[in-house]
Amino acid sequence: MLTFVGLGLYDEKDITLKGLEAVRKADKVYAEFYTSPLGGRTVEKMQRVYGRRISVLERSDLEENAEAAESGGILELAKSKNVVLLCGGDSMVATTHVDLRLRAIDREIKTRLIHAPSILSAVAGLCGLQNYKFGKSATVSPPYPHGCGGVISEVPYDTLKANKERGLHTLLFLDISMSVNEALGLLETVEERRRGTVLKNKKSIIVGIARAGSEEPVVKADYLEGLKSYDFGELPHVLVVPGELHFLEKEALVKIANFPAP
């Protein structure tokens, strides 16, 4: 049996009691940290709190060698043992995990998910925005190194523009190594190229969030100019671009996210 256990948002205490129980009962506990940020976790702290030894897997262990018996592959082991795979956020969010689960099912290995807190629902609460008003989300990635300066993906900008046109909020995931400030720089470059006004518009509020799930998350709303130079501190960061705001959402951005009241 292969159980996918989410580690949640930030540190070793964001796992659920159900997740901890599965870890303690498992024959073997793996973890991977390449699909989501490590945040405030270390393998040592997790091992201490969970009381189990954890083997960290690389991308190649999950994507190529998973079936190889000779390398002690995770799927091979899961045929006869209770194997847990720990990963940040909620379980089965990354495509890699879906793919691994399908390969397990092909081999008649039972699979199970144990859910955990995710940035998807956390952002709504942290900003005081209504979760059902979020449209499609997207990821801001570093420029692809291609020619001078690299190629910047226009997908995140297009996504938030399409959501804005429908009055919807947008959650933008940032690359594991990227700050709010860097992401805003990339989005602004695309906006200038397009001669757009979605972000520069004086009415466009943007919210930066750092270290969601930690004891001291930073949630700061401002217009583009104000936010570009704001220091959010350590990673991980995400961005939210609100669409049309209900009066309670506006009040929340002022009181919770410190938006400079008009």
Next chain:
Amino acid sequence: MLTFVGLGLYDEKDITLKGLEAVRKADKVYAEFYTSPLGGRTVEKMQRVYGRRISVLERSDLEENAEAAESGGILELAKSKNVVLLCGGDSMVATTHVDLRLRAIDREIKTRLIHAPSILSAVAGLCGLQNYKFGKSATVSPPYPHGCGGVISEVPYDTLKANKERGLHTLLFLDISMSVNEALGLLETVEERRRGTVLKNKKSIIVGIARAGSEEPVVKADYLEGLKSYDFGELPHVLVVPGELHFLEKEALVKIANFPAP
């Protein structure tokens, strides 16, 4: 201080270690169960596992009497004590909680959120669908009792139609007391009134999910006709209407959600 602690998806073990720690350290622990389903929880089981007495609040305790000192209101107590409010799903998802948090801030009461697993991220993993491809969500509610048969809200149907047109997936929350089958009946009524073909279309896959987060969640994909009579068992239920599917998503619906392969 007022700490909002999410209880997570289904039972008393879906709280995080961080949430449990806050409950155990609190001077007073409240819970409310009118904004989200009780699922597999009972107050007795929670009290036993968490080792604390829990006082269950009604809607009026949070919305009208919260400030009343004479009735031992939650905000009055939070001025001088560490108060925890437990609620299903992730914390601060319901408007009631945002409103309560803003009123706490107005009274200079420190607030904190402790996140928990939410249906918002769980559905993607349970179906094997990519989370960033979900558009706006909506709630299917029972007909408003107005005249013969009641008035059925058209918002959920409009939401999924708009998402479908953009190739996006839709999560439809169901009223606390509503089954997948009842919700499909209401959506079909709206579709017939509109002479629409979003759901009846022979290519439109729909996914019903029951008891997400439990040991035995049911995830079943089918066309409308097949799903209408499918027995999902006990509540809570939710619906997902996928938009355009990547080949890995299609494979997942067949292998994970038992979609009848073509």
